[in-house]
Amino acid sequence: MTTTAASPSDTNRPSLKRQLRGALNLESRLLRLSLVLLLIEVTWWTFAWLYLRGFNPSSHAILSTNPPSAFFGTVSKIQGISGVLVAVTPALLAILSLGPSIALQLRDKSASFSLTQVLTRSRWLALRLVPALIMGTALSLVSGLAYNFLVGPHLLSWQRPAWAYFMLIAPVVVGVTVLLTLIAALLALLIKESLTTSAATLIVYLSILLLGFGFYPYLLPAKTATSPYLLVGKVALPSGKIITQIELSSPNTPQNSSVFSESYLLHGKSIPYQRIQIETEKCLPPNFSGGMPHSLSPGCKFLRSITFRQEYQPANNFYPLAWTLFGVLLLLSALVYVGIALYLPRLQL
Incomplete structure (x- = not known):
């Protein structure tokens, strides 16, 4: 009886059972993280609503830009925590889930297994990218709208609009989330290392926030x-x-x-x-x-x-600037998507 030795490519390829288990675990990771972040969002905004619903800023003698300590105490802390929640929550999906998942599948050959079946490269990436875009957009809408219409009217009544929180309003948060999600996917395809992809995505995210806050005043003619x-x-x-x-x-x-x-x-x-x-x-x-x-x-x-x-x-340019920046972010997202589409056929698995 003769035996045939396994080729090096066969021995290096993970088993079918391991590939299926890894793929399912990575796909469910995004859903689990999304549900956890959504639960955090709902819990926090419910608390903020319950605390702020009986708070009437007009009952306080708010003087120009120096609100009294009674107004600027606990309620101001809610503002700070809410701002962090808006800025961090939608980005976590791209930084901790999407990018590392794609990179890990590329590294352990789960992607090559998927592509040997009925999936094309575009469909394989879309199955990972589209859910992340949907969940990220949903979370950014929830956090941005809640901040704008729940926290904002209570905390920013002495300064409207609040330019310092420009990057936290709904159109900007959604635009940043979409752009960051696509960038995370592109970085994962290029780097193929989960930890390095997360670090690079985090650096890009901070850069987007800094550049957006620094350049948004120039998007419309100034006075x-x-x-x-x-x-x-x-x-x-x-x-x-x-x-x-x-x-x-x-x-x-x-x-x-x-x-x-x-x-x-x-x-x-x-x-x-x-x-x-x-x-x-x-x-x-x-x-x-x-x-x-x-x-x-x-x-x-x-x-x-x-x-x-x-x-x-001027103050009446607050939301026109926000929607203009949203359009710029979507345009950049389209350019990143074109980069993904051009690189994907050349991706070596």
């Missing part, structure tokens, strides 16, 4: 407000002496606008603030110890020619 750097006038002292008084001025920027750029102009050209500080020293009289008013020295002629300029986005 400009200017004023003289110094306001100069004559003041009569109690002794009857007339002196020149100077005050620092600021542009009449509308309330609750997002000021993202400040500059100083001399005859229409930008100058560094360090030079203004030097000229201010020349402006002050000898032995000046602070306080206003005081007499101006001749050096202040330079400061009188300076214009202070602010570039800002």
